[in-house]
Amino acid sequence: MYLHSPVLVIAKKEIRDSLRNRWVAFVSLIFLLLSLSVTFAGSAVVGQLAFPELDTLISSLSTISVFIIPLAAMLVSYDAFVGEDESGTLLLLLSYPLSRFQILTGKLIGHGVIMAVTIGFAFGLTALLLLMFGENYDVAVTFAQFSQFILTSILLALIFILLGYIVSLKATEKAKAVATVLFVWFLFVLIYDLLLLTLLVADIAFVDQYVINLLIALNPTDLYRAINLIGTDLQRGSLVMFSASEWGKAGLGFVMLLWVAGLIFVANAVFKRRQL
Numbered sequence: 001m002y003l004h005s006p007v008l009v010i011a012k013k014e015i016r017d018s019l020r021n022r023w024v025a026f027v028s029l030i031f032l033l034l035s036l037s038v039t040f041a042g043s044a045v046v047g048q049l050a051f052p053e054l055d056t057l058i059s060s061l062s063t064i065s066v067f068i069i070p071l072a073a074m075l076v077s078y079d080a081f082v083g084e085d086e087s088g089t090l091l092l093l094l095s096y097p098l099s100r101f102q103i104l105t106g107k108l109i110g111h112g113v114i115m116a117v118t119i120g121f122a123f124g125l126t127a128l129l130l131l132m133f134g135e136n137y138d139v140a141v142t143f144a145q146f147s148q149f150i151l152t153s154i155l156l157a158l159i160f161i162l163l164g165y166i167v168s169l170k171a172t173e174k175a176k177a178v179a180t181v182l183f184v185w186f187l188f189v190l191i192y193d194l195l196l197l198t199l200l201v202a203d204i205a206f207v208d209q210y211v212i213n214l215l216i217a218l219n220p221t222d223l224y225r226a227i228n229l230i231g232t233d234l235q236r237g238s239l240v241m242f243s244a245s246e247w248g249k250a251g252l253g254f255v256m257l258l259w260v261a262g263l264i265f266v267a268n269a270v271f272k273r274r275q276l
Helices: 006-020 023-046 054-077 082-087 089-094 100-133 139-170 174-202 209-217 220-229 248-273
Strands: none
Touching: 006 023, 006 100, 023 054, 023 100, 054 100, 054 139, 054 174, 054 220, 082 089, 082 139, 082 174, 089 100, 100 139, 100 248, 139 174, 139 220, 139 248, 174 209, 174 220, 209 220, 209 248, 220 248
């Protein structure tokens, strides 16, 4: 009975649609190529081929993933509602005995599974190959680091899937939705970080570690990097401010969960007010 619940039926439909247009295969390939390139060829820029230290590898992967994962998540979700509205299927879906929250939840589960599979496959395979061919990697430590990295990557994807939903629910045309998600991606991933770094470089008196923690909490991409960099051996560079967060991994992870819960609430409220 539970397997045929309306929420899971919608989730299965979203997964089938993504498999049909080969979205899962395409995103998995992109993530895998980036992950393997950083892991096995990253040292080529200095004229040698060598396996990186685990801390350095996680730092490099999180720095690249913070650009790719949000963009992929928003591109998979930007037309979840405006696209179906234009084709007329959303109105048909709402004619069934389903609440709008059930529709939202079903879509989130479907798209979340898609991103979780692509992320888990790419980075999980990288970790496996690293243990197979690397000589100085502890199995337990490597497993723990990559498990944390994969889990936080999935949380980051969920946050930007939900941001994509909000854009999709507010937009009247797919073209406008595409432009808006690109702006949102640009704002969170690039502009916010540049402003944060500018504050740090300016050495303004009120910008202490507590203020930095709050500023990190206001941006899910910074939360993601901070969680994966805490405890790593970073001695210099702009990433030190993330690894020095005093809130700890559990505290920052809880803030990421609050982002997910808050965006679900906002998306549901916007959906309820949407006129079809």
